[in-house]
Amino acid sequence: MGKYIRINLAAAAELRISFLMQVGGMIINNVSFVVVWLLFFNAFGTINGWSGKEVIGLQGFLALTFGIAFAFFNGSRDLELFINNGTFDSILLTPKNLYLRILTVTATTSAIGDMIFGILLSGIYAYMAHLSLTQVLLLVSLVPPVATILINFALITSCIGFYMPDSAQLSQDAFEIIFGPSMYPSGMYQGIVRFAFLVVIPSIAVGGLPVEAVANLDIFKVGIVWVLAVAWFLIALFVLRRGVRRYESANLTGARV
Amino acid sequence: MKLRRVDGGWFSRMSKYLYAYFLSVKEALYYPKKLQTSAIIVPFRILMMLVIYTYAFHYIGRSVNGIDVAIAVWSIAIYHLLLYMQFRGVFRTIDEEVRKGTFELQLNKPYHYLAYKFWEQFGKGLLNFVMSAVVAVPILLLFTHGFPSTTSTPRFLYALILAAGGTMVSAGLYILIALPSLWINDARPFFWVVDKAILIFGGAYIPLALLPSSFQTFASLTPFGAPMFATQMFNPGFLSSWPMLLIVQLFWVAVFFVLIRIVFSKAQKRLSINGG
Amino acid sequence: MENAVEVRHLTKAFTFPVKDPDKGFLGNLFSPQSRSITAVDDISFSVQEGESLAFIGPNGAGKSTTIKILTGILWPTSGNVSVLGFDPQEQRKELALNIGTVFGQRSQLIFNLPISDSFDLFARVYEIEKSRYAAQRGKLVTLFDLGEILDQPVRKLSLGQRMKAEIAVALLHEPPIVFLDEPTIGLDIVAKRRLRENLKAINKELKTTIFLTSHDAGDIETLCKRTIIINHGKMIFDDKTTNLKRRYLNKKIVRIALEEKDMLDVKRMPPGIEILKNKGGGAKFVVDTSVIPIDEVLKEIIHGKDIQDITIEDPPLEEVIGKIYEAKTR
Numbered sequence: 001m002g003k004y005i006r007i008n009l010a011a012a013a014e015l016r017i018s019f020l021m022q023v024g025g026m027i028i029n030n031v032s033f034v035v036v037w038l039l040f041f042n043a044f045g046t047i048n049g050w051s052g053k054e055v056i057g058l059q060g061f062l063a064l065t066f067g068i069a070f071a072f073f074n075g076s077r078d079l080e081l082f083i084n085n086g087t088f089d090s091i092l093l094t095p096k097n098l099y100l101r102i103l104t105v106t107a108t109t110s111a112i113g114d115m116i117f118g119i120l121l122s123g124i125y126a127y128m129a130h131l132s133l134t135q136v137l138l139l140v141s142l143v144p145p146v147a148t149i150l151i152n153f154a155l156i157t158s159c160i161g162f163y164m165p166d167s168a169q170l171s172q173d174a175f176e177i178i179f180g181p182s183m184y185p186s187g188m189y190q191g192i193v194r195f196a197f198l199v200v201i202p203s204i205a206v207g208g209l210p211v212e213a214v215a216n217l218d219i220f221k222v223g224i225v226w227v228l229a230v231a232w233f234l235i236a237l238f239v240l241r242r243g244v245r246r247y248e249s250a251n252l253t254g255a256r257v
Numbered sequence: 258m259k260l261r262r263v264d265g266g267w268f269s270r271m272s273k274y275l276y277a278y279f280l281s282v283k284e285a286l287y288y289p290k291k292l293q294t295s296a297i298i299v300p301f302r303i304l305m306m307l308v309i310y311t312y313a314f315h316y317i318g319r320s321v322n323g324i325d326v327a328i329a330v331w332s333i334a335i336y337h338l339l340l341y342m343q344f345r346g347v348f349r350t351i352d353e354e355v356r357k358g359t360f361e362l363q364l365n366k367p368y369h370y371l372a373y374k375f376w377e378q379f380g381k382g383l384l385n386f387v388m389s390a391v392v393a394v395p396i397l398l399l400f401t402h403g404f405p406s407t408t409s410t411p412r413f414l415y416a417l418i419l420a421a422g423g424t425m426v427s428a429g430l431y432i433l434i435a436l437p438s439l440w441i442n443d444a445r446p447f448f449w450v451v452d453k454a455i456l457i458f459g460g461a462y463i464p465l466a467l468l469p470s471s472f473q474t475f476a477s478l479t480p481f482g483a484p485m486f487a488t489q490m491f492n493p494g495f496l497s498s499w500p501m502l503l504i505v506q507l508f509w510v511a512v513f514f515v516l517i518r519i520v521f522s523k524a525q526k527r528l529s530i531n532g533g
Numbered sequence: 534m535e536n537a538v539e540v541r542h543l544t545k546a547f548t549f550p551v552k553d554p555d556k557g558f559l560g561n562l563f564s565p566q567s568r569s570i571t572a573v574d575d576i577s578f579s580v581q582e583g584e585s586l587a588f589i590g591p592n593g594a595g596k597s598t599t600i601k602i603l604t605g606i607l608w609p610t611s612g613n614v615s616v617l618g619f620d621p622q623e624q625r626k627e628l629a630l631n632i633g634t635v636f637g638q639r640s641q642l643i644f645n646l647p648i649s650d651s652f653d654l655f656a657r658v659y660e661i662e663k664s665r666y667a668a669q670r671g672k673l674v675t676l677f678d679l680g681e682i683l684d685q686p687v688r689k690l691s692l693g694q695r696m697k698a699e700i701a702v703a704l705l706h707e708p709p710i711v712f713l714d715e716p717t718i719g720l721d722i723v724a725k726r727r728l729r730e731n732l733k734a735i736n737k738e739l740k741t742t743i744f745l746t747s748h749d750a751g752d753i754e755t756l757c758k759r760t761i762i763i764n765h766g767k768m769i770f771d772d773k774t775t776n777l778k779r780r781y782l783n784k785k786i787v788r789i790a791l792e793e794k795d796m797l798d799v800k801r802m803p804p805g806i807e808i809l810k811n812k813g814g815g816a817k818f819v820v821d822t823s824v825i826p827i828d829e830v831l832k833e834i835i836h837g838k839d840i841q842d843i844t845i846e847d848p849p850l851e852e853v854i855g856k857i858y859e860a861k862t863r
Contacts, residue, residue: 362639
């Protein structure tokens with residue numbers, strides 16, 4: 001798996017200028033979003049423990065986990081493309097674990113921009129919030145489960161491709177439904193809305209909840225993140241298995257002969 | 258040899274651009290999935306803003322700078338709906354056509370390339386705008402219990418005028434920043450900066466009225482806020498401020514028109530194309 | 534007869550930025566070096582109305598640059614160009630109304646919409662009167678056999694169908710001259726043949742001047758009575774297509790069928806003959822007619838042999854063109 005990741009990144013990084021452009025573009029994109037929410041809290045003040053500082057932490061953490069997840073495992077988002085263009089056949093034929101093979105088939109360089117940005121911004125947050133070493137380690141330890149949720153949710157939305165040809169747009173939209181709300185300060189989500197965006201669509205689980213957990217050293221919230229990571233991993237495996245079975249039985253009109 | 262001369266009247270000349278607009282609208286029907294996105298994602302985004310702003314205003318228990326939750330959310334909704342009637346896409350079209358070489362194909366056609374791209378792009382967003390408005394507006398009317406309290410008929414009229422002006426500013430701005438792709442390999446950095454500036458100063462996620470006064474002044478005078486002046490239609494001071502906003506838009510339209518003419522003519526002269 | 538195209542001392546040079554490896558990124562950014570390449574170097578030619586001309590050369594020779602100058606896309610560095618009496622740079626719009634262009638690898642049709650929509654659009658782009666449009670459209674639909682695919686989206690067409698539609702659209706406004714850049718690229722043999730027949734018909738019946746670039750020798754041989762070859766920016770050949778072979782290659786390929794197990798006696802072969810194949814039952818060889826006339830060769834071979842069959846061919850035009858491309862410029 002490591003070999004595939006290295007090959008993907010080396011191939012992408014060869015296009016150096018293009019690589020820098022993509023990274024730069026992502027950074028500009030992310031900075032503007034941070035600015036927007038800083039301006040929001042400048043107008044409203046602290047809401048439910050959330051202020052500009054927490055937004056910086058949220059955006060940093062999200063960018064970092066998003067970057068790690070898709071810099072290395074972008075195949076989870078590209079699965080629909082493989083199914084549609086017939087590449088999935090050759091993926092099926094490789095003598096590797098299918099789930100891991102799918103995840104590592106492609107990497108994306110712009111996600112490296114997200115990683116760099118995420119590390120910087122998380123560092124700024126840690127400084128502004130005067131995080132202790134324990135809190136910093138806790139933040140870092142939450143990266144794997146959150147990345148797991150992101151990757152597996154992306155995989156599930158991509159599996160739409162097993163059931164509907166040419167569904168790239170729909171997969172993208174479905175992924176936006178988790179990722180969009182995760183970028184907004186989750187202190188604003190309460191009651192049934194909070195439940196929906198925690199359990200039904202894990203938006204809070206990937207963004208706000210880890211930040212809240214670190215700020216308050218709340219082990220219960222840490223536990224929820226890990227439980228959801230395992231749950232979404234298992235759901236993804238299940239959905240993938242069903243989808244592959246459908247693909248192998250050649251029900252797809254787009255299957256290549 | 259029997260040669261054809263340029264003798265068609267105004268209508269004959271405009272007819273090609275209007276037909277390009279019509280075909281763009283028609284072609285959008287062939288992307289039903291994009292239409293479905295506009296019917297789902299944009300209303301969903303607006304709904305998320307509604308959730309956030311409802312909680313925020315409820316939490317602080319008062320309005321901010323005369324803006325309440327209804328005005329704030331309607332302002333953001335207008336931004337996202339109007340985005341479809343603007344010209345972000347023209348940047349990518351021109352950039353792609355220059356890189357693929359189809360740009361030069363169109364230079365030997367009897368129309369002005371940029372005018373053609375303008376009408377073509379204008380048609381692309383119409384159906385998406387309609388789809389998203391059809392879904393988003395009823396949802397908003399339901400959750401904000403109708404239009405904001407400041408609503409009046411003149412506001413709709415003035416907002417329509419500013420929306421048209423904003424469309425023209427957007428067209429000028431995005432076309433201008435696309436033209437460097439004729440010189441340099443990648444003009445995307447210009448796009449990112451402009452696009453995000455409009456996102457902030459146009460009020461994509463936070464209405465202009467809630468920004469610090471220095472930001473508001475900057476947005477009111479620069480082409481980064483001008484495309485989205487119509488979002489201010491429900492703001493308390495709109496009825497007195499709208500003429501000034503229109504003047505700002507007209508100013509930028511004139512500036513971009515002149516700049517584009519100069520830059521495009523230079524670009525045509527210096528056109529350097531691979532192959533031979 | 535007025536000339537459709539007049540080119541006098543046309544030159545086009547391009548300037549490219551060049552990275553100096555010793556300078557580093559900032560050095561190259563602030564004091565860049567540039568290099569000039571002359572893509573077209575002082576060429577002159579005329580094309581008569583109704584003529585069909587092949588304008589060919591190897592990749593990078595300057596032919597696409599020349600076409601782009603003739604159609605108003607590029608501006609020349611120096612020289613004079615006139616197409617249909619118009620200056621392509623100063624009278625771009627007037628010229629555009631009177632030329633048709635087809636660039637084989639790049640489509641002008643609207644991808645997701647039926648061909649009929651592209652037709653309607655181009656009718657407006659070229660400001661064609663309604664009655665003329667109806668008549669011309671009908672003619673082209675029949676000529677190019679587009680009737681059954683008129684309502685199909687362009688993206689669903691095969692490459693051959695798409696190319697027919699591209700050329701039909703380019704002829705909608707009855708241009709006196711049409712520029713075709715690789716129109717048969719990627720087409721199968723049948724599609725190529727049909728397309729060539731259609732283009733020949735247009736040239737013959739409508740007297741449309743054809744200005745063609747192609748790497749396909751079949752296009753050149755079938756369609757164009759005259760060929761100009763350009764290489765390294767200079768014209769190295771300008772003559773009838775039939776003279777291409779005659780001037781550049783003095784070779785004939787001879788195939789003979791002999792009695793089973795009979796072969797040519799290699800020792801008796803006169804000079805100027807290169808044996809390609811010689812085994813029981815037949816032989817194939819190349820005769821250099823500048824060394825020995827073909828009739829003398831045949832006399833030698835026939836002597837004492839029982840010839841079952843014989844064919845004498847010119848080498849393929851590709852070979853001729855290839856040799857010209859490899860040769861130095863004049």
